Amino acid sequence: MYNMRVSYLATIQQTNLFQNLQPATLEQLARNPLVRSVEEGGFFFMQDDPARFLYVLSAGRVKMSQLTPDGQQVIMRMIVPGQMFGGVAILAAGQAYPAAAQTLEDSQALAWDGDFLRQLAAHDPALSVNMLQLMHAYVEEMQARFREVVTERVEQRIANAVLRLAQQTGLRLQEGGIQLLISRQDLAETSGTTMYTASRILTEWERRGIVKTGRERLVITNPHELVSIAENLER
Amino acid sequence: MYNMRVSYLATIQQTNLFQNLQPATLEQLARNPLVRSVEEGGFFFMQDDPARFLYVLSAGRVKMSQLTPDGQQVIMRMIVPGQMFGGVAILAAGQAYPAAAQTLEDSQALAWDGDFLRQLAAHDPALSVNMLQLMHAYVEEMQARFREVVTERVEQRIANAVLRLAQQTGLRLQEGGIQLLISRQDLAETSGTTMYTASRILTEWERRGIVKTGRERLVITNPHELVSIAENLER
């Protein structure tokens, strides 16, 4: 039990949202988290569920996605350990989650009640400041992606998506290269295209020696070339 | 002079960002605004300028847009009186504006220094709470627009953009219909398409009696039909 508490503290301390808080605030957070485990493919919450909890991922990977009325999925962001999701819960009660949170592998998250966090924020303004900063960063990312999807062709957008993923979740391999774990489908839904087009582009990149591909896997062997595709320094 | 102060107060009190503040906070805000007037086509600030001020529009109309490396423009949002823009200034100093703020007609805005607002927020948490809520609303809007641009065809997206504009800036005419003031070019840049396509679609809508069009002008005569296009209840 003591070990578990310690491990929560480690996650809490690594979380952007919880930087620069007063010791008493961290204490409170460490005392009260709900811990939820969700197996691969399961959901922490669905779109439009009442947003009662704010989550911080402690293990695994999660995709946040919206569903269109006709069933198409659009991925808004990927969550890796240490990142907050479901942040809308910290605003006024009675809100709904704007997206679903589905796990890509067996995952675990800490969760706190929105009411509780609002009380905490009232005593420690750093919490609001951090939240504001995260929200702002997220606005900028969505603006950038909106601009991309409106102005760039698919290959460029996929390059940007891959580079973004590499930065957030990439694993440097001993034998060189940066490995991403993502299916063609999810890559397509992140870039606003179809699995077919994503597959064709990856095949072409592999032919050119920019990446190696595998099932739900992708290794970047020539990041420099990828950047130059992303920046449209070709054609 | 007294009248000017009163008119600032009116704008301040109408601003979402400044709701539910302590009287002392409002007092402080009313005492200190910079007032900037910018004529049609001018800029309150450019993209990447250092973000020193947060603005509230008191008169006119402003478009927030990003420029791509190759000079294409993408419109992120339209600002009407009472709305805040350049909010990034309230975060840590040294940030840059992520978009340019260009006027569509002669405009006036109140501005406050970011440092000053941060001090104010330290004494009146309602300011942070409001800011958080605005940021969140804006995240949701950008997510919705991202989803649209990825999943919907151009006609649908233009319908959505027109309906959004109608809600924000539409003017109900005596002779019936809701008037928007926007050029084909700006409508295209809001919907992620080209002026040519926007023009063709408006012409078709006019033929079908859904809108009347004019130079930098658009009157919705059949909103119901427009909604059904936006929701893809056709074809």
Next chain:
DNA sequence: CGAACAATTGATCCTCATCAAACCTTGTGG
């Protein structure tokens, strides 16, 4: 009236979505 700028329209072409079918990879149970 003429200049500047906004809008329209036609012709053409290109990117990418769609559909269908086959192929490959991984994990499971006999």
Next chain:
DNA sequence: CCACAAGGTTTGATGAGGATCAATTGTTCG
């Protein structure tokens, strides 16, 4: 350990939706 099922991936053929370019027309304002 092999065979099979399930699900991810590839590939080809086709066509639709819009972008692009060029030329013309319309509108506003000094």
